[in-house]
Amino acid sequence: MKKNDPIDVAVGILMKDNGDILLAERPAGKPYEGYWEFPGGKVEAGETIEEALKREFMEELGIAIASADPWCGVEFVYPHAHVRLHFYISHDWKGVPQSREGQKFSWQGSIHVEPLLPATIPLVKWIDDIRYPTASGLASQLNAVISTQC
Numbered sequence: 001m002k003k004n005d006p007i008d009v010a011v012g013i014l015m016k017d018n019g020d021i022l023l024a025e026r027p028a029g030k031p032y033e034g035y036w037e038f039p040g041g042k043v044e045a046g047e048t049i050e051e052a053l054k055r056e057f058m059e060e061l062g063i064a065i066a067s068a069d070p071w072c073g074v075e076f077v078y079p080h081a082h083v084r085l086h087f088y089i090s091h092d093w094k095g096v097p098q099s100r101e102g103q104k105f106s107w108q109g110s111i112h113v114e115p116l117l118p119a120t121i122p123l124v125k126w127i128d129d130i131r132y133p134t135a136s137g138l139a140s141q142l143n144a145v146i147s148t149q150c
């Protein structure tokens with residue numbers, strides 16, 4: 001892999017029947033510590049994105065994802081990394097989130113945690129269009145998002 005190649009990241013949005021979704025605060029020691037994100041992590045060599053998603057949820061939260069559907073892809077360049085985020089939505093998992101890395105979690109209807117990771121901000125608006133279809137419609141995207149696919 002070349003230095004500036006994007007890093008693939010598997011990201012999961014757990015959605016309850018009432019529409020609440022799970023966010024996590026990035027733990028101390030990671031870039032953007034204290035920012036809120038959807039749980040997930042980097043895809044390792046030889047793994048599919050879905051395998052990475054399941055591994056990260058088990059490692060970080062003790063959650064077993066039974067099934068998840070691919071949703072949006074977002075590519076974003078941070079000072080520390082060029083990432084390609086693969087967002088999945090899951091309605092089907094086992095377990096209750098445990099803080100295995102000292103991180104905080106929050107189930108949210110309307111999102112009241114902040115700050116959010118910059119690349120994740122537009123996703124919150126897009127997921128509201130799914131959760132609350134009468135809400136404000138498709139949101140504008142950040143200029144810094146260089147490509148998206150939903």
Ligand SMILES: Nc1nc2c([nH]c(=O)n2[C@@H]2O[C@H](COP(=O)(O)OP(=O)(O)OP(=O)(O)O)[C@@H](O)[C@H]2O)c(=O)[nH]1
Nearest residue numbers: 009011030032037038039040041042081083117119120
């Ligand atoms: N999990 C997650 N990562 C995100 C989101 N949005 C976003 O920009 N990212 C970026 O994706 C990358 C994920 O890397 P990470 O460091 O959390 O992954 P990891 O758990 O494998 O970390 P590790 O290298 O310490 O094992 C970070 O650069 C992070 O800034 C999001 O909503 N969820």
